[in-house]
Amino acid sequence: MTDSIDFYFEYSSPYGYIASEKVEALAQRHGVSINWHPFLLGAVFKQEGTQSLVSYPMKGPYSKHDIERSARFHSVPFRWPPTFPIFTVNAARATLWAQTAHPEKAVPLIHALYRICFADGRDLGELDIVLEAAASVGLDPDGAAAAVKSQDMRQALKDKTQAAIDRGVFGSPFILVGDEPFWGADRLSMVDAWLEKGGW
Numbered sequence: 001m002t003d004s005i006d007f008y009f010e011y012s013s014p015y016g017y018i019a020s021e022k023v024e025a026l027a028q029r030h031g032v033s034i035n036w037h038p039f040l041l042g043a044v045f046k047q048e049g050t051q052s053l054v055s056y057p058m059k060g061p062y063s064k065h066d067i068e069r070s071a072r073f074h075s076v077p078f079r080w081p082p083t084f085p086i087f088t089v090n091a092a093r094a095t096l097w098a099q100t101a102h103p104e105k106a107v108p109l110i111h112a113l114y115r116i117c118f119a120d121g122r123d124l125g126e127l128d129i130v131l132e133a134a135a136s137v138g139l140d141p142d143g144a145a146a147a148v149k150s151q152d153m154r155q156a157l158k159d160k161t162q163a164a165i166d167r168g169v170f171g172s173p174f175i176l177v178g179d180e181p182f183w184g185a186d187r188l189s190m191v192d193a194w195l196e197k198g199g200w
Contacts, residue, residue, distance in 0.1 A: 011088035013172035019185040079121030087125035097147035
């Protein structure tokens with residue numbers, strides 16, 4: 001039914017991190033590739049008039065508990081970073097740069113950035129941490145530093161985020177199988193079944 005799926009993610013999303021650790025095996029089982037799409041949830045929240053789940057008085061404590069529980073359920077290492085929600089602009093721009101200039105390094109960089117944040121519990125909002133992740137997968141940190149400050153990457157991230165919004169993406173992770181949308185790490189099993197059955 002499809003030869004690829006679209007995986008939209010925000011680096012400040014723990015659920016996005018959990019799903020990123022599982023989605024490749026799922027795609028491999030069905031012989032499909034993954035199109036990885038970083039975007040900024042802040043722009044979505046602004047348009048929707050919402051905010052991060054952890055910011056709500058009642059949803060916040062539950063969501064933190066559920067994130068930790070979900071990580072344990074999926075056997076994904078998890079540690080909260082010192083600051084949350086996280087400033088993720090530099091990480092997203094670095095990813096777009098890698099996808100453009102060094103595509104073979106892009107997915108390893110996505111994993112390195114997510115893991116340094118939510119497995120190691122470090123502050124991804126710090127540019128030095130982003131550059132450390134880039135260097136860990138063989139990317140030039142000076143090149144990454146220049147890229148995240150460039151007007152080209154600034155505009156590219158704005159365009160990517162708007163393109164996500166235009167497709168109806170409002171959370172992370174958000175997976176599209178063709179035009180069929182699935183929101184949340186807890187929908188991976190449904191994505192799996194959809195790819196198996198061709199929908200229902």
